Amino acid sequence: MQRVLVVGAGFMGAGIAQVCAQAGHQVSLMDVKPEALNRAMEGMKTSVGKLASKGLINDNPGAVLARVTPVDSLESAASADWVLEAALEIESLKLELFAELDRLAKPGTPLASNTSSIPISRLAAATSHPERVLGLHFFGPVPLMGLVEVVKGDKTSDEVFERSMAFVRALGKHPVRVGRDIPGFVMNRVFAAAFREAVDLVANGVTTPEDLDAGMRLGYGWAAGPFEVVDNAGLDTFVLIDRFLQSMGEADLVARCDLVEKMAEQGRLGRKVGKGFYDYTPEGKRVLRKEE
Numbered sequence: 457m458q459r460v461l462v463v464g465a466g467f468m469g470a471g472i473a474q475v476c477a478q479a480g481h482q483v484s485l486m487d488v489k490p491e492a493l494n495r496a497m498e499g500m501k502t503s504v505g506k507l508a509s510k511g512l513i514n515d516n517p518g519a520v521l522a523r524v525t526p527v528d529s530l531e532s533a534a535s536a537d538w539v540l541e542a543a544l545e546i547e548s549l550k551l552e553l554f555a556e557l558d559r560l561a562k563p564g565t566p567l568a569s570n571t572s573s574i575p576i577s578r579l580a581a582a583t584s585h586p587e588r589v590l591g592l593h594f595f596g597p598v599p600l601m602g603l604v605e606v607v608k609g610d611k612t613s614d615e616v617f618e619r620s621m622a623f624v625r626a627l628g629k630h631p632v633r634v635g636r637d638i639p640g641f642v643m644n645r646v647f648a649a650a651f652r653e654a655v656d657l658v659a660n661g662v663t664t665p666e667d668l669d670a671g672m673r674l675g676y677g678w679a680a681g682p683f684e685v686v687d688n689a690g691l692d693t694f695v696l697i698d699r700f701l702q703s704m705g706e707a708d709l710v711a712r713c714d715l716v717e718k719m720a721e722q723g724r725l726g727r728k729v730g731k732g733f734y735d736y737t738p739e740g741k742r743v744l745r746k747e748e
């Protein structure tokens with residue numbers, strides 16, 4: 457058993473806390489918004505219950521949930537063996553968090569970010585121990601997705617990198633090595649290429665999200681098409697990632713039209729609000745989008 461502090465209790469943080477608790481770790485889940493913590497704890501209860509009823513976890517659901525403590529400050533960083541940051545994709549916010557976490561955490565505790573686009577080396581530069589900073593990039597929904605990118609910053613030590621590979625394996629996930637700190641890492645660069653093309657094809661009236669998603673599932677064996685993936689991830693999160701990558705001069709990586717930004721402005725943020733590229737019933741069932 458190790459002590460883990462997860463910072464940010466949104467879509468990703470809640471899932472990360474859950475898989476750490478499922479692996480037997482004692483987890484503090486921190487957020488600045490009490491409603492995010494409440495939502496995370498409720499969501500976890502449902503998810504752990506479902507996994508247990510399908511026989512996908514061996515532990516008693518109550519025991520898993522009892523290992524997660526919601527907290528409203530970073531103080532438990534002092535006793536943490538691992539710190540996993542999954543707050544909003546805003547560089548200034550993450551820089552502040554890393555400076556504070558570096559001050560609080562004991563030496564040797566790895567400080568990992570779940571960032572999708574911000575270079576790990578920039579976050580590490582906010583700390584006095586850049587050798588313990590790295591990327592642990594989970595995929596959502598975290599309890600269901602089998603991989604984590606393990607990203608080496610310019611100064612991440614080999615010891616911390618290898619310890620993190622083992623930590624990810626012990627969570628039951630496949631660690632994908634990212635040996636160099638490049639924007640978008642590996643998986644998001646590949647996904648961005650497909651999504652950028654998909655958005656162009658839909659924006660130009662060549663096809664629809666439903667047909668393209670079905671095509672990728674049936675023709676290429678994807679578990680979900682690109683529009684389904686973005687609806688699950690949240691269009692607001694995608695807008696933040698795109699803006700950051702553009703600010704880094706990586707405009708080629710992101711969607712070429714402003715369709716996603718417009719939809720986010722209209723409140724079509726994806727599955728979490730019941731509407732995105734698709735609409736969703738209150739039970740979360742995907743249905744074709746109603747024109748507004």
Ligand SMILES: NC(=O)c1ccc[n+]([C@@H]2O[C@H](COP(=O)([O-])OP(=O)(O)OC[C@H]3O[C@@H](n4cnc5c(N)ncnc54)[C@H](O)[C@@H]3O)[C@@H](O)[C@H]2O)c1
Pocket residue numbers: 463464465466467468469486487488489492542543544545546549553570571572573593594595596688689690693697
């Ligand atoms: N959504 C995805 O599919 C996905 C996949 C991989 C990585 N990521 C990355 O994971 C991170 C979180 O994304 P998300 O989709 O969970 O976002 P989210 O909006 O669902 O959750 C972010 C949470 O951070 C909290 N927060 C804001 N300021 C904070 C602070 N100072 N301290 C603690 N918590 C704070 C917010 O209250 C919110 O609950 C981002 O860096 C994102 O790029 C997202």
